[in-house]
């Protein structure tokens with residue numbers, strides 16, 4: 001490439017270009033402009049430099065931009081406002097995927113938030129024993145209720161379920177072997193893979209069986225003096241069909257006991273038996289077999305805050321507490337409070353306080369009437385001419401690494417714009433915060449994941465999006 005020096009370049013400039021370059025506003029003038037003077041200087045200055053550089057380049061390339069300083073100030077202001085806009089904002093989930101990891105997994109109800117707010121907006125006894133006037137332990141607040149609810153000796157909380165797996169492996173299987181079926185070396189959400197987590201925990205992976213079939217004797221034959229644990233992980237985001245065989249938790253517990261090993265079950269989602277899920281035992285049902293340890297996520301089917309819930313034998317939980325790593329994986333006060341409020345809702349059978357459960361329990365007729373209601377709202381609005389709306393049956397997913405083989409029958413709407421193709425329509429809706437799916441050139445809105453008042457917001461978004469494409 002040939003390098004052109006600035007002087008030579010000036011020589012070949014047209015007189016109009018020279019005039020335009022002379023009209024580029026001064027940095028100080030822009031800084032003092034009414035539109036820009038209220039921004040923090042350290043924030044706005046780099047934007048001004050960047051803008052002016054782009055302006056200069058465009059003139060050199062032959063463009064004829066405005067010479068009005070007010071136009072430039074307005075452009076910079078709009079860029080500044082865009083840069084300051086929060087990237088995390090509320091959206092409407094019309095995908096029908098209830099536990100949508102990209103959209104924040106389980107939603108909190110107003111009731112739960114109101115219940116915990118007074119404790120969050122004041123000092124509290126997170127790690128303080130009022131009776132003794134001494135330091136207490138943050139884990140005790142939820143231990144008792146968890147132990148009672150699931151019928152286990154003890155419990156522990158960590159930051160998320162990935163942390164549960166890491167802590168358990170690191171505590172009991174550091175430099176030791178963990179036996180696990182080849183069919184359970186799962187990857188969840190791209191960043192959590194059982195083999196990699198084992199490596200991080202300094203455990204030695206001992207995979208047994210085949211991808212589709214693992215027998216009890218596969219586990220038994222693999223046991224040696226370096227074995228510390230038998231682990232089973234939930235196939236949370238895929239399902240094997242055809243000729244498959246895995247071992248029941250009960251068999252693995254018996255085998256572990258016989259050889260004086262620890263059995264550990266990473267249940268992934270873990271549910272409390274309120275939903276009847278085919279082939280998916282609830283946490284309480286599994287706890288009846290008295291496993292050494294099990295863990296699951298707080299914000300999947302359980303419907304609470306992000307955390308890892310570890311249940312099991314008291315003696316083992318005490319050893320987990322003694323691991324230095326726990327300090328780095330420690331759960332915060334918000335999650336503890338939200339968990340307790342969620343557990344209380346379970347205890348009181350107040351499932352309406354747990355939106356994830358609520359969405360999965362909505363009766364089919366209610367979803368249909370919701371769809372018909374939204375259809376009529378759209379028909380009454382000014383867009384009825386611009387969009388074709390049909391009510392149709394859909395099937396939703398629980399999502400979020402929970403029960404991939406179970407579909408929940410649902411109802412929804414299909415939308416077809418008369419001006420925009422499905423891809424452009426979906427993008428415009430998305431940029432306004434309405435997350436949808438496309439199927440056969442139509443936009444689908446699943447009623448299952450809509451929250452109260454979402455219908456009115458959807459109508460407003462449609463009006464704004466289709467209004468833009470006006471004639």
Ligand SMILES: *Cc1c(COP(=O)(O)O)cnc(C)c1O
Nearest residue numbers: 160161162234236268269297401
């Ligand atoms: C989801 C999942 C995890 C990770 O849980 P997080 O709470 O997302 O950290 C671990 N194991 C299994 C089997 C899972 O399904």
